[in-house]
Amino acid sequence: MTQNAPFRARAEIDLAALRANVRALRARAPRAAFMAVVKSDAYGHGMVPCAKAARAAGATWLGTATPEEALALRAAGIGGRVMCWLWTPGGPWREAVEADLDVSVSGIWALREVTHAARQAGRTARVQLKADTGLGRNGCPPGDWAELVAAARAAEEAGTVKVTGLWSHFACADEPGHPSVAAQLTVFKDLVAYAEKEGVEPEVRHIANSPATLILPDTHFDLVRAGIAVYGISPSPELGTPADFGLRPVMTLKASLALVKRVPAGHGVSYGHHYVTEGETTLGLVPVGYADGIPRHASGRGPVLIGGERRRVAGRIAMDQFVVDLGPEGDRIREGAEAVLFGPGDRGEPTAQDWAEAADTIAYEIVTRIGTRVPRVHLHTENMENTGNTENAGATGNTENAGNAGNTGNTRV
């Protein structure tokens, strides 16, 4: 696919914006190292190209949820520090140790599995101990921390493990003033102090996600882990718009109209006939649906830019398509016309946040759920082969690369 080739649907991924977002976020946490969170196919943006772009802009760390995602980064030739945190018993510990990943451990069972793998591999595993400081999700509860720290120290003495990090995750960092933020920080500092008293010498202590990176400087410690903000989306509209933080949305989702037709007044539209035309009008068929990640909950509400005008989904969003009422004058619009579902928002198009509001969800879910049938087309890929940590100054141009690990909808151009 070239940039101007016809397409049904595509997600354009502006890697120049992604690099600028990483630089803007690093400037907010100038004393901390930076981790770009690239789990879930880089929140739907294509993991490998986004990881390379983040590295080029100074992300010394990359973070994934699953070990398989982290191993996919290695398989793509990406070196440097990569951390993964969502493990289940019997996971690929040995592969992770051999691939030099930083693996997170939230309980004794996981520490046992990683030390066993390290012994088998004949290497020292890089392990980060995760504390549950109040999120109530993954992480070691404070009551079990002493036992986990003691076991980790014993493994360090045995040479199977090096504890490289102590870390945790916030529950409510996107709600300014929420009392849980201060409470979690207090617990985190106590648990870190305890581990250090017991002899742990972590390279990095970290707890800050995107909202904390943006608005809570005393949570930055040695490393910040930003996900959604890397992709140019504000963690919460209450905190501010992307522009308020110097961020620019990275993904633009477009489709080409598959059919334009005149219909009379009183014509039902899409399953259930929840929309009925008021007068004679023109309907445009947008060939993406909930199988592509367009939320069915936004039926009748989702916004789309077509022919220079913002319009709304008419009736139900179906599996592969939805309809827009282009109005009585709409027949000047023809098949193949561009429908922009969302993008940065500065050319009149809606944003992922607009779709989130239409579907009563969060923008994280909108971008992450865009399906594998939609090719990711990566723009501004220059200097992407540099997987180290050098800044990528003065990069311009407009080449494409739809490489998108784990996404079978990819086209490489």
Ligand SMILES: Cc1ncc(COP(=O)(O)O)c(C=O)c1O
């Ligand atoms: C452990 C962990 N750290 C950091 C992040 C990044 O969060 P955000 O996208 O809000 O920056 C996530 C994402 O949910 C996460 O699970």
